[in-house]
Amino acid sequence: MLVTGLEILKKARAEGYGVGAFNVNNMEFLQAVLEAAEEARSPVMVALSEGAMKYGGRALTLLAVELAKEARVPVAVHLDHGSSYESVLKALRAGFTSVMIDKSHEDFATNVRETRRVVEAAHAVGVTVEAELGRLAGIEEHVAVDEKDALLTNPEEAKRFMEETGADYLAVAIGTSHGAYKGKGRPFIDHPRLERIAALVPAPLVLHGASAVPPELVERFRAAGGEIGEATGIHPEDIKKAIALGIAKINTDTDLRLAFTALIRETLNKAPKEFDPRKYLGPAREAVKEVVKSRMELFGSVGKA
């Protein structure tokens, strides 16, 4: 069933588990995410970035909202990294039930003003809002405190930000970053900072840039002919610890992309004569579904629907 992001995330934070927000860019990703959620009896957030909305258009947004309505588990359809008020309005018009306004690159006052404006519009139509404070950036552990403060989310600022904006959940910067390289070795995650934020902010907290980039998946991608430089993700234990400290929404995109692409390469390498898309998109879809299921296991959302 189609529900708001807050309906899913409030329960998750209260009960101490995480819910995956999985980025989808086509029908196969959407099917994989929803099938995994139903088989795992897990709530789920289907996330579309502005790039996904541009790439898939109504074929994707309509499908996401309609399939979410028919799903046998709670599903929120979420705009990921909305960059403007206008972009959020498009997602609201498409029937999304959760929207992110990302003004984390602006100064505090501008972020508050712009986020507040989106909150008023979204709440007027029963949709809940994710905002962001702090800059996503991989941080080496020995980095000076003032440099971390300039980038990572400041706990006291986060409290004020949520009170002044009325946002429903908050994306925090604690050392993660988007993409397949998140820092040397085991990327540093500032759990003490997260603990201080969670003590001041009762709202569900969000972790972007949370893909694990598993070495076995990276190797499979390379073995199938993919080229990727140094690749490191967030350690599963660091995700579990973050969930225990108040993270309720965990974004995963890179792991899904790696799995999908590795399987397409593998299938085409094995069958150079193949030109039926179902023969290579199908196995790729299955690979994404397995990644989604393993992430739900890690987050503790299995059986929580």
Ligand SMILES: O=C(COP(=O)(O)O)N(O)CCCOP(=O)(O)O
């Ligand atoms: O937090 C994440 C993904 O984190 P990950 O890279 O660790 O999977 N996201 O918000 C995904 C952002 C995807 O944007 P685009 O479609 O423009 O490439």
Ligand SMILES: [Zn+2]
């Ligand atoms: Zn993100």
